[in-house]
Structure formats: structure tokens, C-alpha cells
Amino acid sequence: MKVFTLTALALSISAFSTVAQADPQSQDYLPLTLKSSSEQAQASGFIDGQSLSGSTRNWYARERAARAPLWKYYKNDGTRHDTHSRENWVQGTILNYSSGFTQGTVGFAVEAAGYNAIALQQSREAIAGPNNRTLTHSDGDPVGQWSKLGLGNIKARVSNTTLTLGRQSVDTPMIAYIGNRALPSSFQGAFLHSAEFDNLSIDLGTFDRVSPRTEQSLSKFRSEYSATGVETDRASTAGINYQPFKSLSTSLYATKVEDFWNQYYFGANHVLGDSAVLSLSTGLNYYKTVDAGSQKMGKIDNDTYSLSLGLTHQAHTLSASWQQVNGNEYFDYLHETNGIFLANSLLSDFNGPNEKSLQLSYVLNMAPYGVPGLKFNLYNARGWGIDGTHYRGTAYDVNGLDGETHYEWGIGTSYALQSGPLKDTSIRATYTTHRASKAQGDGSLDEFRVVTTIPFNIL
Numbered sequence: 001m002k003v004f005t006l007t008a009l010a011l012s013i014s015a016f017s018t019v020a021q022a023d024p025q026s027q028d029y030l031p032l033t034l035k036s037s038s039e040q041a042q043a044s045g046f047i048d049g050q051s052l053s054g055s056t057r058n059w060y061a062r063e064r065a066a067r068a069p070l071w072k073y074y075k076n077d078g079t080r081h082d083t084h085s086r087e088n089w090v091q092g093t094i095l096n097y098s099s100g101f102t103q104g105t106v107g108f109a110v111e112a113a114g115y116n117a118i119a120l121q122q123s124r125e126a127i128a129g130p131n132n133r134t135l136t137h138s139d140g141d142p143v144g145q146w147s148k149l150g151l152g153n154i155k156a157r158v159s160n161t162t163l164t165l166g167r168q169s170v171d172t173p174m175i176a177y178i179g180n181r182a183l184p185s186s187f188q189g190a191f192l193h194s195a196e197f198d199n200l201s202i203d204l205g206t207f208d209r210v211s212p213r214t215e216q217s218l219s220k221f222r223s224e225y226s227a228t229g230v231e232t233d234r235a236s237t238a239g240i241n242y243q244p245f246k247s248l249s250t251s252l253y254a255t256k257v258e259d260f261w262n263q264y265y266f267g268a269n270h271v272l273g274d275s276a277v278l279s280l281s282t283g284l285n286y287y288k289t290v291d292a293g294s295q296k297m298g299k300i301d302n303d304t305y306s307l308s309l310g311l312t313h314q315a316h317t318l319s320a321s322w323q324q325v326n327g328n329e330y331f332d333y334l335h336e337t338n339g340i341f342l343a344n345s346l347l348s349d350f351n352g353p354n355e356k357s358l359q360l361s362y363v364l365n366m367a368p369y370g371v372p373g374l375k376f377n378l379y380n381a382r383g384w385g386i387d388g389t390h391y392r393g394t395a396y397d398v399n400g401l402d403g404e405t406h407y408e409w410g411i412g413t414s415y416a417l418q419s420g421p422l423k424d425t426s427i428r429a430t431y432t433t434h435r436a437s438k439a440q441g442d443g444s445l446d447e448f449r450v451v452t453t454i455p456f457n458i459l
Helices: 002-019
Strands: 051-065 071-074 080-083 085-098 106-119 145-158 161-168 186-194 200-211 235-245 248-257 261-274 278-291 301-313 316-326 356-365 374-387 402-416 426-436 445-457
Touching: none
Parallel strands: none
Antiparallel strands: 051 085, 051 445, 071 080, 085 106, 106 145, 145 161, 161 186, 186 200, 200 235, 235 248, 248 261, 261 278, 278 301, 301 316, 316 356, 356 374, 374 402, 402 426, 426 445
16 A cells, blocks of 8 residues: 555655646536437437448467466367366457337337357367367357347437337446457346436446357356356346546446345546546546345455546556456456446456555557547556455355465557548457466466457448
């Protein structure tokens, strides 16, 4: 904590001394006002408003275990063997149809998206499956090509409030699609998004199944870090997003995962200064998790937060992020979701029991140097103080964690085309190294990843 406090103080002092000379980000208060226009009043009709679009993504990753082997593969005789490397290469394609909303007081629309994946790497030994990167049969043989209905829903809209029923993509701090593979996840249920105010929106949702990134069928929800694999039938969430000042946005959410936990979230982001000279951005994320219902995950009492400070001067951004877990179990979230809006969720989540972590990062945006769309980033994160010896439950395998440590560093570059027939096509390459003490669960490995995404419009 001492290192973080000194870093934060130094960043703050240097920020304020320069910001005083700049044209600052407006700190004006925004009164809560109803929107002057209605999205539904501008509906163009079911056919006139329709669109057919999609994307295709080439996803490649090669991992190497730096110490003990981390993966296993099946030989033809059915035996499992250790391996120090894993390679996955998949082409994922999405074709999405969205109708327009019908005209009238209540508008109706439909959405459907077909997902398709092709395994470009089909060596059983290389893939080291089953895993959540390449779909395989139970014996580890890859499924060469497969498809599924990724999205399929009906929407009803009144004014600026939309109710979506069916399989859909959702992005909230606790139930959020995860798109870091060839195909993203999605959720089956009902979701209401209301944006009747200029600076406030409301979300209500309940879901009973998840469509995983690398599976054809729907699954029940389970937690990301459970050692028992227990499942739940429903996850429900409610929240508000409010912008009280031009420079400050906040979110407050509560989620009930049936017989698992109740989880509460608060997030805030603030910007001060002028990035042309120097600006200071501050981000706070806080989660409170307590057991609920029949306690399938056992007793849980967990407080986890992250605080990040970032200085931006034209093309350069330097950030420091502190994260801390207060609880004798992992900070946990739902599997196949991105429900972890914490600053130090990287290749590792840095979410061990009682873990503290600090990340320093640097981003270079080449737009001011005449190359818009090109970025470089570099980061280093370290976690320490992991202690699960006081845990008395059975849902998490943490009792052997006593003073564990780990660190991670990564370097990456990305480029997005700014114009032409392939506009918004992006390519990203990253190299990540993670090193862990003996009992820390993420292991010691290196990963090289290249992802190319090409969007397209047909209609």
C-alpha cells in the first residue's frame, strides 16, 4: 500500500501543477432532464430500418509453459499426456440480421445472428483440448467446422425504453458478454434498457442460460473459480448509469445469482484537465459479494476494489492501478461472462484471496504523429499477499495458498483501418509473460496472440 500511495501522490501533484495551466475538462453539473426526442417516434419501419452485417475474426494464440507442463492431450490410445505448449487457431464469423422497429407507440423488431467457427489448427496434440479456445470432442479431436444461433430475440420499444426477449448480447458490470475468442458469448433471457433521461439510464435483466464462446449448446451458469462445478438456474441484475457532471460518470448495480451469491457494484470515472497538455483520469471499481439462498458456493463475504490513475499528454498515457481483495476466497464472477470490471484483470485476474496488486502501464497513441488507428501498449503487474489459509468452505481450492506471489508483463500493438472498403478492420498482436510461485493457480507461461477482425455490411 505504501508504494501505491507514493505513486498516486506523485501522479496527482504533477497532474494538478500542469492542469492549472491548461483548458480544463468541464466540471459543470448536469441537471437530470428528460430527452427531448424519442427513438421510437423516429422509427423507419420493420423493412426500411433493417440491416444485414457481420464480422469475421482470425484468432491465433500460442502458449508455452515456462516451468512445469500446464496442459494435457489425448493420444490415439486414449491416454492423457502432459505438454508444455498449446496452439489454437480459429476463424470465427458472425452474420447478423436486425430488422427496423415498426412504427407506432409501441415498436417491434427482431434480431438474429448466426455464429460459425472453423478450426484452422486441427492437431490434437497442439490444441491440448478440451478447452475454451477450440471446440473438441471428448477425446480431444477438434470439431473442424460448427455453427450455432448466437443471437435470436424479439424487441419491443416505447419511447426510449427497449425490452429484449431471447438470446442476446448484454454488457453490464456483472453480466457481460466476453469477446476475447473467435466468437463471443451471449445470454438467454429478458433485458430492459431505459434511457428516457439525457444523463441517466436504467437496466433490468434476468437470464437462465449462457451460450459459451466455444460451445454449440446452451449451458447453465457456473462460477469462474469454483472447484466444485456447481450450477445455477438464474442470474438477475438491476442497475443505473448516471452522469452527474460532464467529467464524471457513475454506475450502481446489484446482481442476484440464485443460490450462489448477491453481488453489488459501484463504479466511477472522472477526467480532469486537457489531454492536449495534461489530463488526469481516475477510475474506481468496487464489488461486494455475499452468499445467498442455499449457499451452493458456501459462505462468501468478499470486498474487492481497484483504483486507477492515468495521466495523458497528447499521444502518451501513463497509468497506475491498485487492486485489493478483502476476503478469504477468490473474488469470483460468472463463467463465460466479462463480469469483472477491475483494473488489474489481465491474463491473470489478480483476484486471489486477500491479494494485493499493482499495475503500471504505458500507452502510445500514434494519431498525433500522423498515424491514426495505430497504438502501442506496455504494462507490468505484480500480485502478492495471497492467503487462503483462513478459508473454511469447500467451493474454492485455496487452503494451500499462503503468501503466494506472481507477476505479469505484456506488450502489444493494434491498428484499425480508418477508411476504404476495409474500414474498421483491426489487427492486434500481444506477447504476455506470467510467472507464479508454486501454488499460485495461473502458472508460469508465455503467450503470443494475433487477432484480426474484419467487419462487413451487406444490407
